[in-house]
Amino acid sequence: MVKPGRVLAAGFAVVLPLALAACSGGDQPSPSAAPGGDCPADPVSVVVSVDQWGGIVSELGGQCATVSTVVASSAVDPHDFEPAPKDAALFEDAQLIVVNGGHYDEWASKLAAGSAPDAPVIDAVALSGAAAHTDEGNPHVWYNPAVVTAVADAVTAELGRLAPDATDYFAERHAEFGDSLAPYHQIVGSLRATAGGKTYAATESVFDEMAAAVGLVNRTPPGYQAAASHESDPSPADLDAFLRLLGDRGVDVLIYNVQTEGSVPQQIRAAAEQAGVPVVDVTESVPPGTTSFETWQVDQLSALAEALGVGG
Known part of the structure; x- marks a missing residue:
């Protein structure tokens, strides 16, 4: 699989560890910025390949990120998605790119390599350390709680690097996201026990x-x-x-x-x-x-x- 730009993979130095308790596409990319108060810096332009990660990135970025999710509905399988010229244009303006990886959304990695070679790329499968880079692997890593945490940590750290004046803002968004995930981690732990x-x-x-x-x-x-x-x-x-x-x-x-x-x-x-x-x-x-x-x-x-x- 193409590794565009500076891919943030399993060796990513997590600077804000997440403290936590106990296949689809649309006609238009989905731009969003989650609530979170006024931004003390210019918003970071982020492109996310699929909606499994788009909402998470929007929560973490708040008003300090403009998030465009390319495949943002259940109408098209990401495996089969064929990006249009307007999708390539989105990548040209991206300061940060988030992909799932693992042969799930290779079109996004290719667009990043061709249209935004200098933008950092966060690859969820690479962060997982799994063998899903091969055809035999399971790329559905958003169903892995540890990978959700790793992606959130990586996104927050990279947003802070790209907009240093908003580092404290991103830290607050990160903490709020951790709080919102508490019921998720609680039920995962309960199921594991029972x-x-x-x-x-x-x-x-x-x-x-x-x-x-x-x-x-x-x-x-x-x-x-x-x-x-x-x-x-x-x-x-x-x-x-x-x-x-x-x-x-x-x-x-x-x-x-x-x-x-x-x-x-x-x-x-x-x-x-x-x-x-x-x-x-x-x-x-x-x-x-x-x-x-x-x-x-x-x-x-x-x-x-x-x-x-x-x-x-």
Whole structure:
């Protein structure tokens, strides 16, 4: 994958550690600046590739950042997104670029390299230290609580470097974001304590990072998993193995990505419902009408706790 500009990866020196308790696209990029009081400096121009990170960056930047999220709705899969000339123009003016990485949004890394070679790039997958740079890796790292923290720390530190007069402002925004994430970390910790060791199967790998964070055991048939990760149809034998797993109630819950189309996931869901296996709906991108990343995640985790019959 192209590494444009100065990519801030796993070795990033975190200067403001986050203190915390206990696939999609639109017709127009989404510019935003979250509330946060008057800015003591000129706002930093930030381009974010996908909305999973766009809201977080907006919260951290407040009035001291103008944030444009390129893929800002659930209409287009970021894997397949084809940027228009206006998207390239956004990158030309960017002082900071935030991408997901891991072959999820390579178009953004290429635009950054071509249109803003001097702008620092924060790459979430690189920060995770995961193997998602390869085709075999899982790029859905916004479902990893540790990566959310790392990205927030990196964004705040870089914003402060780009606008030193607003360093204290960014520190306040960072602290407020940490406070807003407290319920998220609380429910993650509660699930880890009460649901660790319970089992799941999933129609896609999108939620796997969070499932691991709360201690769930993945029993999705390996052949099906491999097919899904390559966006291909499973073999009849792999699909049959999945259906038999559900029919035998071999897992405690089915994780279902509602943004996935096709008869195969629908067949799997029907099998789970017929066998009495609880189904938890998740999404790859932020659902329309959701107020923040935090509420999106807490709502899904609360549904998971309910499905598993544990406290959330």
